[in-house]
Amino acid sequence: MLRYFETIIESLRGEHNPLIDKTQGVFYLFCKEEGIVSGLDEIQTLLSLYDIEIEFRKHKQNGQSVKRGELLCSISGEKDTVYRILNTLTHIIGKMMGIASLVRLYQxxxxxxxxxxxxxxxxxxxxxxxxxxxxxxxxxxxxxxxxxxxxxxxxxxxxxxxxxxxxxxxxxxxxxxxxxxxxxxxxxxxxxxxxxxxxxxxxxxxxxxxxxxxxxxxxxxxxxxxxxxxxxxxxxxxxxxxxxxxxxxxxxxxxxxx
Known part of the structure; x- marks a missing residue:
């Protein structure tokens, strides 16, 4: 998993969106539908490798049920830095929640x-x-x-x-x-x-x-x-x-x- 994350981080190097400044901000990730939470511990590991200055807080735990609109986690740091990895984070959580939710349905x-x-x-x-x-x-x-x-x-x-x-x-x-x-x-x-x-x-x-x-x-x-x-x-x-x-x-x- 760490090698996979290192590949992700390497692909993000040098990217910058000129519309976003480097002031501090907080990003709240939430689920748009009911399901089983997964991926939060994993993106916390990814963020710690990506930038140790970013603060991460879980609002749910992996394996918990979540309703539509409930917060999953919050990420605080420089807006530009967090924005660069944001799509990757939401994709990892979304993919893992899709698998976890389907497994739970079968179970x-x-x-x-x-x-x-x-x-x-x-x-x-x-x-x-x-x-x-x-x-x-x-x-x-x-x-x-x-x-x-x-x-x-x-x-x-x-x-x-x-x-x-x-x-x-x-x-x-x-x-x-x-x-x-x-x-x-x-x-x-x-x-x-x-x-x-x-x-x-x-x-x-x-x-x-x-x-x-x-x-x-x-x-x-x-x-x-x-x-x-x-x-x-x-x-x-x-x-x-x-x-x-x-x-x-x-x-x-x-x-x-x-």
Whole structure:
């Protein structure tokens, strides 16, 4: 995260808006819609790297619910200096709140399961995404994931599990995309089975046949409209890349004071 922030700061060097002076001012950031607060600790870190003279005050805490119009934080310092980084700050908060709010929506629909963060995104803002998911209520599990490509490289699913288990101390998760794959690995020593792109009938069948033997993860494209049905099922975790790809950036407003 620090390296990502350093890149942001480097890109801002030399920028100056001639319409803004260097007198002291305060900028109040507020949310224009209801959601889950995220990103405040992170922009505080960014500001401390950017200019130690800037004063930052949180009015909410990450993970809290916020209503439309409520203040999130205030930033005091030279108007010109704060203005230069303002769009970056509102974008980070908006993006993280979008992820956190979507995760919380999914979590509230699940009666027996928990939203999981598989920690498998590799992007410049990887740490920010992880923090946003945590603020939304997701649980990060440190697992070794066997995907379809690794299965092809190893031979078959059972062999892949056995080979991984000999070299990995982490719990092992295997992704499957067909119900027949479940019957291939149900008696193996894999710890988690992720059902990707299963329809509701196939999920119910696996849950009944699994009888609690393996930890089950519902994965793949899990759209919000499926949550009312899936929410009552007896599985352990839910994970979908929609938290990153489909979450929108929340609109963060700014009020300027003296």
């Amino acid at each position: 509230t629909k699940l009666q027996n399961a928990v939203v999981m963060d598989l920690n498998d995104t590799i992007t410049n803002d990887h740490d920010l995404i992880a923090k946003a998911m945590k603020d939304g209520g997701a649980v990060r599990l440190d697992l070794f994931k066997i995907d379809e490509t690794l299965i092809d490289l190893t031979g078959n699913r059972v062999e892949a599990i056995e080979k991984v288990k000999t070299v990995q101390s982490k719990p092992v998760l295997i992704e499957i995309s067909d119900i027949q794959h479940f019957y291939e690995v149900e008696n193996s020593n894999v710890d988690f089975i992720c059902l990707k792109y299963f329809n509701d009938e196939a999920i119910r069948r696996v849950i009944l046949d699994n009888r609690g033997k393996k930890r089950l993860v519902i994965g793949g494209l899990v759209l919000p409209q499926r949550l009312d049905i899936l929410g009552s099922y007896q599985f352990d975790y839910l994970y979908t890349t929609l938290f990153m790809s489909a979450s929108r950036v929340y609109d963060i407003g700014v009020k300027v004071g003296i």
